[in-house]
Amino acid sequence: MRIWLDGGLRDIESARVSVLDHGLTVGDGIFETVKAVDGKPFALTRHLDRLTRSARGLGLPDPDHDEVRRACAAVIEANPMPLGRLRVTYTGGHGPLGSDRGEQGTTLVVALGETTRRPDSTAVVTVPWTRNERGALTGLKTTSYAENVVALAHAHRHGASEALFGNTVGRLCEGTGSNVFVVLDGEIHTPPLASGCLAGVTRALAAEWTGATETDLPLDVLDRAEEVFLTSTLRDVQAVHRLDDRELPGAAGPVTAKAMRIFAERAGDDLDP
Numbered sequence: 001m002r003i004w005l006d007g008g009l010r011d012i013e014s015a016r017v018s019v020l021d022h023g024l025t026v027g028d029g030i031f032e033t034v035k036a037v038d039g040k041p042f043a044l045t046r047h048l049d050r051l052t053r054s055a056r057g058l059g060l061p062d063p064d065h066d067e068v069r070r071a072c073a074a075v076i077e078a079n080p081m082p083l084g085r086l087r088v089t090y091t092g093g094h095g096p097l098g099s100d101r102g103e104q105g106t107t108l109v110v111a112l113g114e115t116t117r118r119p120d121s122t123a124v125v126t127v128p129w130t131r132n133e134r135g136a137l138t139g140l141k142t143t144s145y146a147e148n149v150v151a152l153a154h155a156h157r158h159g160a161s162e163a164l165f166g167n168t169v170g171r172l173c174e175g176t177g178s179n180v181f182v183v184l185d186g187e188i189h190t191p192p193l194a195s196g197c198l199a200g201v202t203r204a205l206a207a208e209w210t211g212a213t214e215t216d217l218p219l220d221v222l223d224r225a226e227e228v229f230l231t232s233t234l235r236d237v238q239a240v241h242r243l244d245d246r247e248l249p250g251a252a253g254p255v256t257a258k259a260m261r262i263f264a265e266r267a268g269d270d271l272d273p
Contacts, residue, residue, distance in 0.1 A: 002078035023091025027144035039115035133196030183227035227253035
């Protein structure tokens, strides 16, 4: 594997970040996951725009989009594969052991790993922990990801691939690495950004292309939704066939199946929508 680190490609054996990098010591960093299909990144412009929004939210310098694009192209060319997970990580760089930042500049890492197409449907669980819709990191895609690690491990122990969070006021929010959509009376709804969810790139495209409505939803909407589906960079649109102990027969349902079809067609027509 060849990895981009701070200006050039490195072999995986020589790609090393300081043990004092602020992204490691205090989680002072941001990232994006980009789907790479047959050597081409999908929706890279949207991902770079969100990377910048996350950087500004943390008070990091704006990432250089031209450099990130060069890095992505170099890594994809150096690691040919039919379907890949392209990971762009940008941190506060070398710093002291406390929360203060250092003065040596940021760290940029771009890596690519092979992946496979997700199943058409999956099982999810809700978790007892909440998203803080008013937190300092709300809406930012940061490397402070430990609560997602804990929740996802909980999901795996219960035979599911994803965990869904409510927020502090009992509203439906998001998954550990996905956005959630529900179908009510044949109409598609997804929680608004005010719920504390991440502004997912796939979420935005799916909502735009299917006419979904942003709706403030109670967490118990999951008990009565006719259909439920997830969106994310590597899931695209994925139906839910089991939610906790509730089976959703026939998943993907007709509305979800149409959303999956629309997304596949539109994404196939434009790799940078």
